[in-house]
Amino acid sequence: MTTPYYQYDLHLLQRTLDELLDCISAHPGWHVHYAIKANANPLILEPVRKSGLGIDCVSGFEIEAALKAGFNPSGIVFAGVGKADWEIDMALRNDIFCFNVESEAELEVIQERALIQGKTARIAFRVNPDVDAHTHSNITTGLAGNKFGINLDLLEDIVARSMEMKGISPEGLHFHIGSQILDMNPFAELCSRINGIQQKLKNTGFTARHINVGGGLGVDYGNPEDNPIPDFRSYFDTFSRHLALQPGQELHFELGRSIVAQCGQLITRVLYVKKNPGRQFAITDAGMTDLIRPALYGAYHRIVNRDSSGQPQKYDVVGPVCESSDIFGKDRMLNEVRRGDTLAIMSAGAYGETMASRYNLRRLPGSTSLEAD
Numbered sequence: 353m354t355t356p357y358y359q360y361d362l363h364l365l366q367r368t369l370d371e372l373l374d375c376i377s378a379h380p381g382w383h384v385h386y387a388i389k390a391n392a393n394p395l396i397l398e399p400v401r402k403s404g405l406g407i408d409c410v411s412g413f414e415i416e417a418a419l420k421a422g423f424n425p426s427g428i429v430f431a432g433v434g435k436a437d438w439e440i441d442m443a444l445r446n447d448i449f450c451f452n453v454e455s456e457a458e459l460e461v462i463q464e465r466a467l468i469q470g471k472t473a474r475i476a477f478r479v480n481p482d483v484d485a486h487t488h489s490n491i492t493t494g495l496a497g498n499k500f501g502i503n504l505d506l507l508e509d510i511v512a513r514s515m516e517m518k519g520i521s522p523e524g525l526h527f528h529i530g531s532q533i534l535d536m537n538p539f540a541e542l543c544s545r546i547n548g549i550q551q552k553l554k555n556t557g558f559t560a561r562h563i564n565v566g567g568g569l570g571v572d573y574g575n576p577e578d579n580p581i582p583d584f585r586s587y588f589d590t591f592s593r594h595l596a597l598q599p600g601q602e603l604h605f606e607l608g609r610s611i612v613a614q615c616g617q618l619i620t621r622v623l624y625v626k627k628n629p630g631r632q633f634a635i636t637d638a639g640m641t642d643l644i645r646p647a648l649y650g651a652y653h654r655i656v657n658r659d660s661s662g663q664p665q666k667y668d669v670v671g672p673v674c675e676s677s678d679i680f681g682k683d684r685m686l687n688e689v690r691r692g693d694t695l696a697i698m699s700a701g702a703y704g705e706t707m708a709s710r711y712n713l714r715r716l717p718g719s720t721s722l723e724a725d
């Protein structure tokens with residue numbers, strides 16, 4: 353297959369899904385919606401759908417992709433701080449499970465669109481819990497200064513107002529504190545924040561049917577070979593121990609990265625080895641347009657030379673794009689690299705292919721399964 357391309361290990365994906373299902377089966381009334389923004393490749397969506405997970409979407413086109421892949425609309429949650437009217441309309445037409453509403457202004461538009469269709473929109477309030485996830489600042493979402501969610505001080509008024517609105521059925525509370533979180537303490541903190549909010553909301557007479565705690569569980573980018581499957585058990589245990597669910601209340605999760613990150617690798621060919629005094633570059637045919645995480649977040653991805661058993665040497669692995677941030681890794685020890693070798697950039701299954709762009713008018717990366725490659 354022409355490089356660069358994403359190669360997905362569907363066997364590992366299945367093992368990951370099996371572990372997830374095994375952990376969650378201990379908790380009746382708990383549901384996982386796969387965050388399709390992490391990876392919307394049909395190769396990935398099929399096993400995810402077969403495993404019975406719902407879907408978390410943030411755009412009309414994600415809803416379209418989910419429906420096309422055969423997901424049931426009754427398992428679709430629709431989040432996003434800026435839903436366009438056409439996106440709200442299509443979600444209503446398809447009777448999705450729930451809108452995660454981020455502001456009073458959005459609530460009014462959803463009401464208006466629902467009344468036009470003669471429907472009632474099930475909604476959850478996306479609350480900004482003001483919890484620090486201690487992750488990269490670009491992927492922190494639950495702090496009061498972020499654009500996401502309804503400010504805690506405004507929540508009671510909005511909830512009270514929604515209860516009087518026709519076309520709106522307030523049903524849940526939604527939270528998301530950030531991504532790539534490996535320390536369980538921020539999740540525990542989120543739980544105690546939710547417990548407080550539930551107490552406070554009692555004044556309004558609103559009891560949520562469901563609580564949605566978003567996603568965010570991280571993966572081991574440093575050592576994917578030894579830790580291919582994330583620690584779902586500790587993650588779910590944290591909620592089980594710290595969250596005081598009301599009787600009959602269901603709990604929803606929106607996990608993306610933890611399900612798909614480790615099953616994907618970006619395969620790229622070395623075009624040139626450039627030797628400067630004191631530094632050598634392995635110049636690959638993949639660039640930041642294929643995998644933007646290192647350039648955008650300074651993210652670490654392990655890189656291995658699949659074709660060489662030569663003496664390890666130090667390389668800067670860089671792409672061909674005309675941007676100095678187009679670097680996959682600096683000072684990486686790789687088995688001696690020659691022109692034509694293929695490198696695997698590991699743990700690239702989440703936020704890799706979906707974030708690819710055509711900058712420099714480059715081709716989008718292809719994809720295949722490890723089994724077919």
Ligand code: LLP
Binds near residue numbers: 532568569606
């Ligand atoms: N729910 C909401 C409301 C979200 O905003 C996100 C991710 C998720 C669920 C899924 O989170 P996960 O389980 O995957 O952590 N492009 C960045 C990550 C951005 C995450 C955006 N929101 C990256 O490559 O690290």
